[in-house]
Amino acid sequence: MRDISGASWVASPELIRFCDSVEKNGSLFEREMRKLSIPVIDLFLEEGRIVPASFEFSGENLDAAEDVSRILKAFPNLYSATGCRVLKASGRDRPVVTGRRVAVIFSGGPAAGGHNVLVGLKMVLGVDNTLLGVRNGPKGLLAGELFEIRESDLAQIINTGGFAFMGTDRTKIKTKDQFEQVEAVCRDQRIDCLVIVGGDDSNTNAAVLAEHLFQNVHSDGRGVQVLGVPKTIDGDLQVGDLLPISFGFDTATKTYSEMVGNILQDTLSSRKYWHFVKLMGRSATHVGLEVALQTRPTVAFISEEIAEKRLSLSQIVDTICRAVARRAARDMNYGVVLIPEGLIEFIPEMKTLISELNEVIASSSELLLDLDTIAEKKEFILGRISEDSAKLMASLPDEFEDMLLLDRDSHGNLKVSQIPTEKLLIEMVSARLREMEANPDLFIGEGDDRINLTPEEVKRFVESKFATNSHFFGYEGRCGAPTRFDAAYTFNLGLLVGSLALAGKTGYIAAINALDRGGQALAIPLVGLIHMEHRQGKDEFVIEKTMVKMDSPAFKFFIENRERWATEDCSASPGPRQLWGPVSSQLPMLIAFNQGYNSLEFDLGEERKIISD
Amino acid sequence: MRDISGASWVASPELIRFCDSVEKNGSLFEREMRKLSIPVIDLFLEEGRIVPASFEFSGENLDAAEDVSRILKAFPNLYSATGCRVLKASGRDRPVVTGRRVAVIFSGGPAAGGHNVLVGLKMVLGVDNTLLGVRNGPKGLLAGELFEIRESDLAQIINTGGFAFMGTDRTKIKTKDQFEQVEAVCRDQRIDCLVIVGGDDSNTNAAVLAEHLFQNVHSDGRGVQVLGVPKTIDGDLQVGDLLPISFGFDTATKTYSEMVGNILQDTLSSRKYWHFVKLMGRSATHVGLEVALQTRPTVAFISEEIAEKRLSLSQIVDTICRAVARRAARDMNYGVVLIPEGLIEFIPEMKTLISELNEVIASSSELLLDLDTIAEKKEFILGRISEDSAKLMASLPDEFEDMLLLDRDSHGNLKVSQIPTEKLLIEMVSARLREMEANPDLFIGEGDDRINLTPEEVKRFVESKFATNSHFFGYEGRCGAPTRFDAAYTFNLGLLVGSLALAGKTGYIAAINALDRGGQALAIPLVGLIHMEHRQGKDEFVIEKTMVKMDSPAFKFFIENRERWATEDCSASPGPRQLWGPVSSQLPMLIAFNQGYNSLEFDLGEERKIISD
Secondary structure, rough: OOOOOOOOOOOOHHHHHHHHHHOOOOHHHHHHHOOEEEEOOOHHHEEEEEEOEEEEEEEEOOOOOOOHHHHHHHOHHHHHHHOOEEEEOOOOOOOOOOOOOOEEEEEOOOOOOHHHHHHHHHHHOOOOOEEEEEHHHHHHHHHHEEOOOOOOHHHHHHHOOOOOOOOOOOOOOOOOOHHHHHHHHHHHOOEEEEEEEEEEHHOOOOOHHHHHHHOOOOOOOOEEEEEEEEEEEOOOOEEOOEEOOOEOOHHHHHHHHHHHHHHHHHHHHOOOOOEEEEOOOOOOOHHHHHHHHHHHHOEOOOOHHHOOOOOOOHHHHHHHHHHHHHHHOOOOOOEEEEOOOHHHOOHHHHHHHHHHHHHHHHHOHHHHOOOOOOHHHHHHOOOOOHHHHHHHHHHHHHHHHHHHHHOOOOOOOHHHHHHHHHHHHHHHHHHHHHHHHHHHHHHHHOOOOOOOOOOHHHHHHHHHHOOEEEEOOOOHHOOOOOOOHHHHHHHHHOOOOOHHOOOOOOOOOEEOOOOOOOOEEEEHHHOEEEEEEEEEEEEEOOOOOOOOOOHHHHHHHHHHHHHHHHOOOOOOOOOOOOOOOOOOOEEHHHHHHHHOOOOOOOOOOOOOOOOOO | OOOOOOOOOOOOHHHHHHHHHHOOOOOHHHHOOOOOOOOOOOOEEEEEOOOOOEEEEEEEEOOOOHHHHHHHHHHHHHHHOOOOEEEEEEEOOOOOOOOOEEEEEEEEOOOOOHHHHHHHHHHHOOOOEEEEEEEEEEHHHHHEEEEEHHHHHHHHHHHOOOOOOOOOOOOOOOOOHHHHHHHHHHHHOOOEEEEEEEHHHHHHHHHHHHOOOOOOOOOOOOEEEEEEEOOOOOOOOOEOOOOOOEOHHHHHHHHHHHHHHHHHHHHHHHHEEEEEEOOOOOOHHHHHHHHHHHHHHOEEOOOOHHHHHOOOOHHHHHHHHHHHHHHHHHOOOOOOEEEEEOOHHHHHHHHHHHHHHHEEEEEEOOHHOOOHHHHHHHHHOOOOOHHHHHHHHHHHHOOHHHHHHHOOOOOOOEEEHOOOOOHHHHHHHHHHHHHHHHHHHOOOOOOOOOOOHHHHHHHHHHHHOOOEEEEEEEEHOOOOOHHHHHHHHHHHHHHHHHHHHHHOOEEEEEEEEOOOOEEEEEEEEHHHHHEEEOOEEEEEEOOOOOOOOOOOOHHHHHHHHHHHHHHOOOOOOOOOOOOOOOOEEEEOOHHHHHHHOOOEEEOEEEEEOOOOO
């Protein structure tokens, strides 16, 4: 066949030079992102210069009703130092501090915007103070892997995604030895303040560290301040209207929403597939709810609702089957089902089954080893769990039965995150649909378990095909380039936490609210958020994860509309995240709903170019 | 814990009204996309109005060397009508035509920009001619499911993704009956011209139809023109410098590139996972190559290279293992491996194994039914394939052995697309790494099969963890919102194919080249692209898929750099597709390389708002 005649079949040297030069910047996109202007809260500007804020009592007090006495006992220093008072940033008597050494650390999974926290922090500390970065998260802190973050680094990392500049890990600092290691590192490196960028666990950790390092770390008796910055794509680190969301949530959900929106468009175009999409997040379903609001899928499950209504696995399967049948009756043999990663653990009967299995398997591990065949093991175990659990177990496809029995971690616990819930549901729904098609009369008519179709519709349903695909969206959303919101939110969180460092505060988490009207910078006392929780048989102090609430405006909007979304095609394509142009400044919808905002546009002050070339 | 006090725990009625109004537009993004200005090739504008082009001989002739006689015999009408001449659009003697009825159809999988073909086509036909849309692809054409596309529809579909406005399907029109059905539909609906938007198969179909409908369709002896528009995300419908690419490729590859770039960022941030990413596309690896150029992954396989070098499965596994070991030696226990969906079929020994299995299983299906256990079936089959194939078979993980033996379509052929190649490679690489760790000396030192590490490096490698994740990106990229390039390219393709319709041409595929300098609109005679191919035992006319060529500048740039990408961290985050702002006008890199362009910016004329509010 005619080939390339006419065109020179060689690359242009100019293009090759250009591509090589781009490689230094990562990509053209990253090069331009670094120049992106982002808004700065007024308070942090004086004559166009970045300046630290001071702090005053906001009028809010977070005296946790329950457990006060025990918390007081565990955190006497923080309790008296903060008085559980929420502070608000102020422009009066700005701290003038020099020579302070602040160390910042990423803890837990990455989230978009982390690098901008560093940029804000460095800029507000200015040239008279030192910012140190900790490599590889808590593990690196224990090992004393610190380095100085220089002004020249900022141009490289501003507005970029991921945590690559410092790295992160999930080590938990909890043993006495570990605390002493941290103390030693702070002493050796002359750290005055430790800033921990993390989720609920990491910020609980921050509180414990703040208490532990409150005084007598340095030879002159000074302690080390410890401050937190709210990070997690799960969005479950919230404090009512004081802390509407953690950073990273907006980027992750907008990334997943584009993918889900694209797949919804695909179903409308090829009209022959049901896609089952599992979304990252094992605990709260804020991610699933936001993606549902953004894309209007056919079916979306919210774990919290399933727990609240004590739905069974078979009820969940029926919910999907009814949607499939109703749509098939109208020749709509396609749809998208959103499944939160943690679904299984929120189904009460599954939770019971799993814990019973864990019990039996842990308690009789030796006996089990003596049994050769899976069949024998299965029989042994099934004989030792409750009847209901045994029945539920029997209702599962074989491969999943085996998973429940065999896939165990070193403590004999089930690795729930490894169960492909989306595939489990596909198999159970397919089986259930075959039953329905075999004797449709069983399902026709009124009632919850019925689908009420006309004979012609039943015919179409019985003749219809149920073709499926499954997806898991997770890692794609943690390290994408930050949205304008996450870029702005994190930069300002950096300015805020840096101001707290200079103001000598400890035991606070940085927070910004009034996101639709210029932004208000706050400091929330960590002890005000801490609770007792019963984990693996012993009491622990934790910052409670915020779950999706059944009476929240965002959830209510979802349930008011989902029936229509299931039967009609109302899906939206939210499109790829835009950093420039008319749709670049949108908040997560659930924030706008739950905070009572009038629009989806965020406002965190006037935009400015942060790093001049 | 303190809840939402302060904030009204109700949604703002204003926000709810706003969200309801947005639903009518799909999303805020889609609403703004419809207003997006896109460039129009000068030629199609006269005093700011859209006008059709006329056509003249470009000087290029596509007399296919081989098979000419047979093609002449099969396509006498098209051959004489087009003379295998490439035409170029011209502004002189523009056709002035009224009352022509043109029908347009989507064929095959969806691709971004299809809707803009309709918009361009409708606008160039103007009010004096009629545009009909065919619902549900070829299946709908056979059933005569046509409807008139009205001016008022354009505002809804312009710049939107997917094929939802008309739908599509994969029915092939090849039997005599089917041709007669199409002829009847054209007669009944008084169709003068049929525009087929599709890939290589659909455009082959277009040629056959064009020949068949050349004359005597209508009572007055007139025939029906048939024209093609090049669509496929695979990018394998190319004609040298005449047709640099099909539409949809840019959007799909930029969508996948963002996901892969995000995952690369994640590996650099959490530093503990190897991600194996399978990319849609069973034949050519243009998608894999473009994504590799955009993101610079650790390892990327190009199917064509594997076939060319006759690499074995174990050589492919070794390639990954060496990268893993070399990086582990430097404490880099992470990376991303890109795998084309069709990889398996390009590994010569696997191709042989699969065809041998297909033979045996097809020829002895009854005998196999009599055998009860898988073991027996396996033994029976293994006894009847070549020794090499049997050995290869034995080297595969059991579950994949079973897949090869059991997962068959109705013709007893293997459903290759269902083999999770990414998981196969993960298992084989893991096993191979365990071997290497068990006796590292085997692999140290010089030579292709060696990794040449120092003793300390070997120690680090042996102590390292190999943790993996797998992904398949496919449906996410077919129906996303079009990039600016795909939006502009398809709108102009619509203007071009509409002009061909008005100029009375038949048997051509629309093409635009000079994409970096205003764009040149061409018409390529389909007979000039058609070849004989041996498919399932009989000769067929086909438009050859364009594969990745080993001497193409894009591929050469890739191989010159991949070694560095494998050992260092050079990855890029190309970011989400931008429709506004500084990075919104980039061509696919492989076009810029292979066409010898000096930059990545495309230029298809002056931008203008297509639909006024």
